[in-house]
Amino acid sequence: xxxxxxxxxxxxxxxxxxxxxxxxxxxxxxxxxxxxxxxxxxxxxxxxxxxxxxxxxxxxxxxxxxxxxxxxxxxxxxxxxxxxxxxxxxxxxxxxxxxxxxxxxxxxxxxxxxxxxxxxxxxxxxxxxxxxxxxxxxxxxxxxxxxxxxxxxxxxxxxxxxxxxxxxxxxxxxxxxxxxxxxxxxxxxxxxxxxxxxxxxxxxxxxxxxxxxxxxxxxxxxxxxxxxxxxxxxxxxxxxxxxxxxxxxxxxxxxxxxxxxxxxxxxxxxxxxxxxxxxxxxxxxxxxxxxxxxxxxxxxxxxxxxxxxxxxxxxxxxxxxxxxxxxxxxxxxxxxxxxxxxxxxxxxxxxxxxxxxxxxxxxxxxxxxxxxxxxxxxxxxxxxxxxxx
Numbered sequence: 001x002x003x004x005x006x007x008x009x010x011x012x013x014x015x016x017x018x019x020x021x022x023x024x025x026x027x028x029x030x031x032x033x034x035x036x037x038x039x040x041x042x043x044x045x046x047x048x049x050x051x052x053x054x055x056x057x058x059x060x061x062x063x064x065x066x067x068x069x070x071x072x073x074x075x076x077x078x079x080x081x082x083x084x085x086x087x088x089x090x091x092x093x094x095x096x097x098x099x100x101x102x103x104x105x106x107x108x109x110x111x112x113x114x115x116x117x118x119x120x121x122x123x124x125x126x127x128x129x130x131x132x133x134x135x136x137x138x139x140x141x142x143x144x145x146x147x148x149x150x151x152x153x154x155x156x157x158x159x160x161x162x163x164x165x166x167x168x169x170x171x172x173x174x175x176x177x178x179x180x181x182x183x184x185x186x187x188x189x190x191x192x193x194x195x196x197x198x199x200x201x202x203x204x205x206x207x208x209x210x211x212x213x214x215x216x217x218x219x220x221x222x223x224x225x226x227x228x229x230x231x232x233x234x235x236x237x238x239x240x241x242x243x244x245x246x247x248x249x250x251x252x253x254x255x256x257x258x259x260x261x262x263x264x265x266x267x268x269x270x271x272x273x274x275x276x277x278x279x280x281x282x283x284x285x286x287x288x289x290x291x292x293x294x295x296x297x298x299x300x301x302x303x304x305x306x307x308x309x310x311x312x313x314x315x316x317x318x319x320x321x322x323x324x325x326x327x328x329x330x331x332x333x334x335x336x337x338x339x340x341x342x343x344x345x346x347x348x349x350x351x352x353x354x355x356x357x358x359x360x361x362x363x364x365x366x367x368x369x370x371x372x373x374x375x376x377x378x379x380x381x382x383x384x385x386x387x388x389x
Contacts, residue, residue, distance in 0.1 A: 003143040003209060004136065004201075007231035011150055011188025012197055014128025015060050016217040020232035021135035022047050023058035024215025031060075034134040035127050037083040040064065043123055045131065050218050053227035057216035062124040071117050073101045076126060083130070086137065093133045096199045100191060103172035125192050132196050139234065144201035148178040149194075154185030170194045177203050184225045206323075207243040209235035246274060247301050248322045251314040252281065254289030261290065264311045271307050272300045331357075336382045338364045338375065343383065354383045 006012065006020070022028050032045045042065040050059045080093050101112035108115070117125075136144065151174075154165045165187045166174070173194040212234050219228035261278055268276040279291040292312065296304045301319060308317055327346040332354075334343050341360045346353045356379045364379075365372040 001142040001237035002140060002212075003145060003235055003237055004139065004141050005145045005147070005204060005209065005233040005235060006197055006201065007147045007233060008149045008189070008197075009231055010219055010223065010226055010228045011152060011190075012193035012230050013190040013219060014125060014132060014192035014196065015062065016219050016230040017132045017193060017196055017232075018045075018060040018062075018128060018135065019047070019058040019217030020215045020230050021132065021217070022060060022215070023217060024213050024232045024234055026135045026138060028060075030138060031131045031135055034085065034089075034131050035062075037085050038079055038126065038130060039083065040079070040123050040126070043127055045127065052216075052218050052222055052229045055216055055227045055229055057218035057229045059218040062127045064123040064127075067123065073097060073112055073115060073117075076117070079126060080130060085130070085134065089130070089134045089137050092137070092200060093130045096129050096133065096195045099173060099199050100169065100195045103169040103191070103195075106172050107168040128192050129196060133200065136200060143237070144197075145204040146177060146197045146201040147204055148180055149174060149197075150183060150188050151179050151181050152184060152186045152188035153182055154187075156187045166194075167191055173198050184223065186223065205244050207237065209233075209237050211235050243323060243325055245298070245321055245323055246295050247298050248318075248320045249294040249296065249301070249304050249308065250318045250320075251292050251308060251312070251316065252283055252289055253292060253312055253314050254283050254287045256290075256313045258290075260311070261292075264292070264307070267307050267311055268294055268304060271303050272296065273304060334383065336379055338368055338370075338378060341379055356380070356383070 006017075018031065022031065028045065028047050035043050035045050042063075044063045045060060046063070047058050047060045050057055076097050077094055080090050080097075083090065098112065100117070101115045104115045104117070105112045152165050155162050156165050156167065157163075158167070165185070166189055167187070169191045170189055173191065174189070177198055214234070215232045217230040217232065219230070222228060265276045265278070274295040274297065276292070276294045279293065281289050281291045283289040292308070292314075294304050294308070298321070305317060308314060327348055329344065329346045332343050332345055333340050335341075341364065342357045344355045344357055346355075356376065361372060361375045361379065364370070365375045368375070
């Protein structure tokens, strides 16, 4: 599984992302063709090798004739929509600007449609976003991860006047991503950089990966305190095992009608639980009870709590982040003597284990008028014959 990891050593900006992409092997000519497709007069991209605190990096410059116009979201959407670019590139670029507009609207207590972009509506920001999206799209990635982001500090001068660092819109965009103040008084994360990374990427989940290529994108100027670079690591997810973080919700119940438990499990799974199960337990004073356990993504915790509190008699739930190690798995369709069957495949140390899906075997048992156990035996034997078990 190919992935990208943005190591935000000195934050992130649009031009740093482009520099990192070029340094990691995305052809500059491809980004130049992408920029040309925007049909903005005079827009040009160039790249040079530079050093930041003795680290070799690529600096990408977006140049364009001076202009004095403020664009609204619909102006930018029209430019992107009219460009001859892949549909997914245009869709993701529009999502980046939509999130920017929502963040600005929240800061200024208005609507995204009424926001008029200043710096992020300029030609260079439009090129930064669209070319960054196109560059990442060309890598055919399955996942994009972002490290903890340094917020910087101090103030910066913009068209709104003197603003705190990070800019208010940047703070809005970074909601849900790990950050840390400092380490210097400087604008390390720009609104454009934050919008690109937080729209296309997600916080790094500490899963292992195998490094394939590395690129460094240079920020403007050298910093005395740290190398002003954004590191892009292109990698393969470590196989056969994969690691991710999920949330475990647990509660002990000893005073509920047991006929309700299956309904609760169904509701949890329908609401997005990764798994939900019951374990018989012996509680205080010797009372038999049930331990209800639910695995869910972090953003589903509130939904899970709503089902648990709404459907059970519990008065409290334990909520714990946990790490999972998973085998690489996927689904294949195999042709058998009983017809096509979907097979679950798991891989461990270059060995594959194949198991027929229960619902598929049930369907075939009913269609063929065979015992379910017989269907399992037939399919298992034929899978072994394929030589891939």
